[in-house]
Amino acid sequence: MSSNIDYSTYSLEELKQARAAIDxxxxxxxxQELEERITQLExxxxxxxxxxxxxxxxxxxxxxxxxxxxxxFHGKASEFFSIWIVNLLLTIVTxxxxxxxxxxxxxxxxxxxxxxxxxxxxxxxxxxQILKGRIIAVCLFASYFILSAVSPIAGAVMVLALMLLTPFxxxxxxxxxxxxxxxxxxxxxxxxxxxxxxxxxxxxxFVSLFTMYLMLPWxxxxxxxxxVDESAFGDSSFTTKLxxxxxxxxxxxxxxxxxxxxxxxxSIMGFGFTSLIQTLENGAPLVMFTLFAMYLIAYAISSSxxxxxxxxxxYESSEIPNVAQFKSNVGVLPLVWLRTxxxxxxxxxxxxxxxxxxxxxxxxxxxxxxVTVLSGIDSVTSVNTGSVGATAEExxxxxDVDVALG
Amino acid sequence: xxxxxxxxSEGSSVTPITASIEDNILVIRLINEDQCxxxxxxxxxxxxxxxxxxVVNGESAEPLRxxxxxxxxxxxxxxxxREITLPNDRLLVCSPSPLLDQWLDGGxxxxxxxxxxxxPWLIASVLLVPLLLYVIFVQGMPWAxxxxxNQIPYSIKSVASQHTLSALDYSMLEPSTxxxxxxxxxxxxxxxxxxxxxxxxxESNIRVHFRYSDLIGPNAFALPDGTIVFTDDLxxxxxxxxxxxDAILLHExxxxxxxxxxxxxxxxxxxxxxxxxxxxxxxxxxxxxxxIGSSVxxxxxxxxxxxQADNFAISKLKLMHRDTAxxxxxxxxxxxxxxxxxxxNSWFQSHPSTKARIENAESASYND
Numbered sequence: 001m002s003s004n005i006d007y008s009t010y011s012l013e014e015l016k017q018a019r020a021a022i023d024x025x026x027x028x029x030x031x032q033e034l035e036e037r038i039t040q041l042e043x044x045x046x047x048x049x050x051x052x053x054x055x056x057x058x059x060x061x062x063x064x065x066x067x068x069x070x071x072x073f074h075g076k077a078s079e080f081f082s083i084w085i086v087n088l089l090l091t092i093v094t095x096x097x098x099x100x101x102x103x104x105x106x107x108x109x110x111x112x113x114x115x116x117x118x119x120x121x122x123x124x125x126x127x128x129q130i131l132k133g134r135i136i137a138v139c140l141f142a143s144y145f146i147l148s149a150v151s152p153i154a155g156a157v158m159v160l161a162l163m164l165l166t167p168f169x170x171x172x173x174x175x176x177x178x179x180x181x182x183x184x185x186x187x188x189x190x191x192x193x194x195x196x197x198x199x200x201x202x203x204x205x206f207v208s209l210f211t212m213y214l215m216l217p218w219x220x221x222x223x224x225x226x227x228v229d230e231s232a233f234g235d236s237s238f239t240t241k242l243x244x245x246x247x248x249x250x251x252x253x254x255x256x257x258x259x260x261x262x263x264x265x266x267s268i269m270g271f272g273f274t275s276l277i278q279t280l281e282n283g284a285p286l287v288m289f290t291l292f293a294m295y296l297i298a299y300a301i302s303s304s305x306x307x308x309x310x311x312x313x314x315y316e317s318s319e320i321p322n323v324a325q326f327k328s329n330v331g332v333l334p335l336v337w338l339r340t341x342x343x344x345x346x347x348x349x350x351x352x353x354x355x356x357x358x359x360x361x362x363x364x365x366x367x368x369x370x371v372t373v374l375s376g377i378d379s380v381t382s383v384n385t386g387s388v389g390a391t392a393e394e395x396x397x398x399x400d401v402d403v404a405l406g
Numbered sequence: 407x408x409x410x411x412x413x414x415s416e417g418s419s420v421t422p423i424t425a426s427i428e429d430n431i432l433v434i435r436l437i438n439e440d441q442c443x444x445x446x447x448x449x450x451x452x453x454x455x456x457x458x459x460x461v462v463n464g465e466s467a468e469p470l471r472x473x474x475x476x477x478x479x480x481x482x483x484x485x486x487x488r489e490i491t492l493p494n495d496r497l498l499v500c501s502p503s504p505l506l507d508q509w510l511d512g513g514x515x516x517x518x519x520x521x522x523x524x525x526p527w528l529i530a531s532v533l534l535v536p537l538l539l540y541v542i543f544v545q546g547m548p549w550a551x552x553x554x555x556n557q558i559p560y561s562i563k564s565v566a567s568q569h570t571l572s573a574l575d576y577s578m579l580e581p582s583t584x585x586x587x588x589x590x591x592x593x594x595x596x597x598x599x600x601x602x603x604x605x606x607x608x609e610s611n612i613r614v615h616f617r618y619s620d621l622i623g624p625n626a627f628a629l630p631d632g633t634i635v636f637t638d639d640l641x642x643x644x645x646x647x648x649x650x651x652d653a654i655l656l657h658e659x660x661x662x663x664x665x666x667x668x669x670x671x672x673x674x675x676x677x678x679x680x681x682x683x684x685x686x687x688x689x690x691x692x693x694x695x696x697x698i699g700s701s702v703x704x705x706x707x708x709x710x711x712x713x714q715a716d717n718f719a720i721s722k723l724k725l726m727h728r729d730t731a732x733x734x735x736x737x738x739x740x741x742x743x744x745x746x747x748x749x750x751n752s753w754f755q756s757h758p759s760t761k762a763r764i765e766n767a768e769s770a771s772y773n774d
Contacts, residue, residue, distance in 0.1 A: 079484045082522045085531040090518075091684055092538045099683045105483060105518075112486040119411070119420070120499070122489055134683075142675055149671040150566035152573040184420055185413030185497040234417070352532075354685070381417040 066373045067117055073366035075113040077356040083109055084355040100131035110362060111181065117373045124187070125180040167197035178231060186382045191237075192230035200226045217247035224310070228318050234380040240318035250309040254302040261298035265290070304335040315369065322376030330368040338364050408503045410487075412436065415495035425500050427509045432477065434470040434498065479510045482519045539684075543703060547676045548669070548710070555668035560631065563668065567629035575617075582616035584638050588646060589616055595648040596655055602726050603656070608632055608663055614655070616641070624740060628658040630667035643739055649728070650736040653719055657733070660718030666711040673707040708756040716763055720770045734767035
């Protein structure tokens with residue numbers, strides 16, 4: 001069974017993985033070959049970056065690290081404040097219609113100010129596409145809202161229908177937002193199919209109900225895996241290998257934090273038990289505010305914990321082979337601090353701090369993200385979207401639904 | 407000279423360039439590694455471009471020239487580099503420059519980016535936004551909700567009420583345990599009240615029901631078609647006092663007559679849509695604040711309806727030459743029973759504070 005595996009098509013990263021996985025005693029010759037190839041590939045990488053891959057002529061992917069750097073974000077709070085307030089004014093004056101244009105300007109500002117490796121992203125959507133999606137969304141939402149208010153039974157039926165529709169909307173929305181994202185004049189793409197989406201967004205979470213949510217972290221992993229794996233930059237797909245363990249650690253940790261916050265809160269309130277009864281008699285507001293504050297604290301810490309761990313894990317485990325590798329080091333406490341201060345600033349400023357908070361968050365996440373650009377970046381080609389049927393294109397742009405990634 | 411990058415259409419390959427505007431034409435010169443050392447060489451190339459450059463350096467040395475009509479640029483936004491789409495889907499990204507802006511946008515630039523950069527507009531926006539939000543939420547939405555509610559035909563209200571009542575019967579209401587005789591007597595009393603409330607066109611639709619409920623305690627509510635439900639607990643709370651129950655009946659008739667249920671649906675819908683589209687694209691904890699915001703807004707609308715229904719009841723009591731203190735009495739009895747009597751924060755309540763409602767009813771009786 002010593003059939004030769006052709007390692008010549010492997011990238012350095014893949015070779016290293018194969019080397020780590022191989023059993024020396026069983027396949028000494030393969031291990032040796034792998035080591036030779038690894039040193040071969042590592043040498044030019046160390047000696048010079050001048051020798052660029054010969055591009056399209058060479059089909060062998062011998063990607064070397066070109067550059068490594070943080071994502072930089074150039075947005076300024078003062079500049080975005082004026083964009084935001086004008087957007088808001090025009091949206092109000094036009095009773096919401098301008099919100100489509102506002103969204104495009106906002107996204108253009110954030111995408112265009114995000115820079116990786118000397119190139120900025122661009123947001124390519126046309127406001128009219130978004131307006132169309134929003135009109136449909138408003139009609140759906142209004143009919144659901146009115147129907148459920150008029151007849152609880154019809155409302156329940158519609159909730160069920162919308163739940164079944166969710167995966168389709170997510171796929172369409174994901175396709176739209178990926179296709180509307182450009183980098184180096186190449187659009188991103190989302191190739192996910194409806195069937196898989198139905199499984200990960202409806203079937204798995206539904207099944208996990210019957211395991212008392214014990215399966216839920218695994219289902220969440222499947223969702224993220226689906227979203228990343230089906231994404232592509234031009235003709236180069238993202239690949240990811242997520243570990244189920246990380247999702248259990250993050251989820252159990254998040255639940256544990258909520259429990260801990262409420263236990264601590266309850267014991268603090270317990271010390272003043274008699275006063276608690278008095279406040280109950282004088283009306284519930286204090287208790288309500290304490291509960292509300294505890295809810296906010298629990299939410300802030302546990303959601304930051306989950307976000308930080310999972311984002312770091314996804315970035316660490318995902319790559320575009322030969323094109324780019326990612327790293328994220330979001331700290332839990334800095335994220336808690338960021339979110340808490342944002343909320344406080346927004347509440348105290350009666351909303352006027354929203355643009356500042358958004359810019360600040362973008363800076364935070366950019367600073368925590370590192371991208372390694374590999375030599376294959378220069379040979380990424382855009383996929384000709386003209387071949388896709390016009391109706392599919394049209395249908396895909398109907399909905400503008402966003403699913404946050406990581 | 408404006409620095410920039412030129413991206414080809416089919417792939418992510420990129421060439422650094424310098425751009426300039428010459429005779430109202432955009433000129434793009436590729437910076438080739440070979441040429442980088444001789445910047446002035448570019449000038450020479452330009453003068454006799456046609457003659458030699460093509461041959462020597464390949465396409466790279468030939469400056470690209472574009473008319474305004476050939477290019478397509480996104481509007482100026484903040485201090486972002488300008489993205490210019492060239493023929494054949496090539497993309498030119500140039501660092502911001504007044505010269506280029508002038509060429510792309512003409513004189514003053516787009517109206518939107520002017521609004522975003524000129525001080526007076528900014529100050530006006532900062533002042534106008536809260537003002538307009540206030541006008542829309544306080545004046546516009548209730549007005550539109552009334553218009554909306556008046557469009558709803560009775561048949562829909564009737565179906566809605568039937569469905570709601572059966573859903574409630576299924577979930578939290580049980581058949582009344584009051585003696586039949588007491589119910590019949592109360593019904594007769596209510597009939598007299600309904601007959602006296604004339605000229606609304608809804609008198610024939612008022613149907614009173616009694617239900618028992620552990621969950622909602624002493625309570626009464628109206629459905630949009632004129633169905634009014636009293637709980638047994640409410641009747642026992644006032645010891646079956648017809649006058650007090652009449653006051654509550656009038657309050658509920660007020661809700662029906664003024665179409666409050668349908669208005670509240672419209673108001674909640676408008677408020678939810680407005681909040682999500684005006685302040686959308688937020689995430690995390692801020693979003694949960696938006697949820698709180700929209701329930702606060704809905705509670706304000708609901709409180710307004712309660713005031714309207716209270717005042718309806720009080721004015722009808724006066725018309726019937728009955729004591730408006732009845733309304734205050736029944737509110738007082740309800741508040742003695744309720745745990746939340748002193749609750750000062752009205753933001754999170756769907757009903758105004760009972761104290762204020764009692765004062766309102768009492769001041770009405772003194773005014774006579």
